[in-house]
Amino acid sequence: MTFTTLWETLTTFWMNSVIPFWVTWIAPPLEFLLILLIVYRLLYFFRRTRAISVLWGFIVILLGLGAVSNFLKLEVFQWILQSLWQLLALAMIVIFQPELRRAFAQLGSFFSVFSHAHQQAQKEAIEEIVSAMTQMSIARCGALIVIERRIGLAAIINNAVQLDAKINSLLLQSIFYPDSPLHDCAVIIQDGKIVAAHAVLPLTQEEFYLAHGTRHRAALGISEETDAIALVVSEESGAVSYAYRGKMSHDVSEAKLTEFLKRKLLDPKSASQLEKEEGHDHGSL
Known part of the structure; x- marks a missing residue:
């Protein structure tokens, strides 16, 4: 043939x-x-x-x-x-x-999620956030930062003061400075940017937390209703805490906060596996 x-x-x-x-x-x-x-x-x-x-x-x-x-x-x-x-x-x-x-921005992020540039940008954002949390902890400056993940926070963002700024440690510190008109309530981070300040969050109704501060109740409340990550600095003690999936880790170190954010934000596909570890990894207030 x-x-x-x-x-x-x-x-x-x-x-x-x-x-x-x-x-x-x-x-x-x-x-x-x-x-x-x-x-x-x-x-x-x-x-x-x-x-x-x-x-x-x-x-x-x-x-x-x-x-x-x-x-x-x-x-x-x-x-x-x-x-x-x-x-x-x-x-x-x-x-x-x-x-x-x-939506198109998220589509682009989806295709570049494992690219070196995307990973580097995420690492830099985490470094800026952790730096801000550390400095505010030292100064005992109360703060509440929410990082959006898969479940959208559009309803909360629409009712807040909307911004469009690159994540920066000094900017976050200036927002939560006591004399700043935006220091109350929360800052929202979405798609690697600061998109809102003075955002009002739902408060947890867990009886154990009713006696605690509003920031901690708000952090836990948003983590109960969405898959967002909420970071808190206590104005009284300067302790740093984070809330995720309705559980709160209190008084975490800079290293532990960095590790947690990297696990959740740098490799989204591993989040479901890591959640199994959260049960024994969380403390209580």
Whole structure:
């Protein structure tokens, strides 16, 4: 068998067998799963933002007007509504522009999560955070820093003083300086940036913690409702604590705080395995 004959045989097999099988049996379910995954991820991403309320508002209004125009046989109005449905995609881009920007940024971070540049940036951010916590601990400057992880904190950020700043030790210290107008409540860190200050957090209702300070109750409260990491400096003692998954480690050393943040932020895939170690790793107030 010559090379030409072999090539023709393979081409014929590809065109007559493989492609029809792919188009008939593989492509449709694969396409359905991809669409389902995209829709799920979009709804998951927008569910904690005000943008989803705007989207549902548009859809309900258009459906209501469509039903009325169909009942009253308003043909011109129906044509206008059909055009509006086509423009809805463009309207979504405009309305959801901040959320889409963040989604694309997260997508980029997903593909670069194990890159040297990403790891280095995360290490530098951790160093800045730990430096700020250490200095505020020495000065007994009360502080509360929340680091967003998988569960979004958009509702809290939207009601806080919104910022867009690179993580910096001196900036964090200046925010929590007692005479600063933003020193009360929490600072929110999202996607490697300081995105909010003066953020009000939910307080834990655990009876054991009711007698403790507001910062510790807020740190524990946000860790009970989300997977965020909350870092606290006690104004009375200067002790550094962190809360995660509804548990709090109190009076931790600089080395232990650094180790914890590196484990949680530098290798997200190992977080589930590390959580099994948290049970005996946490103390109590």
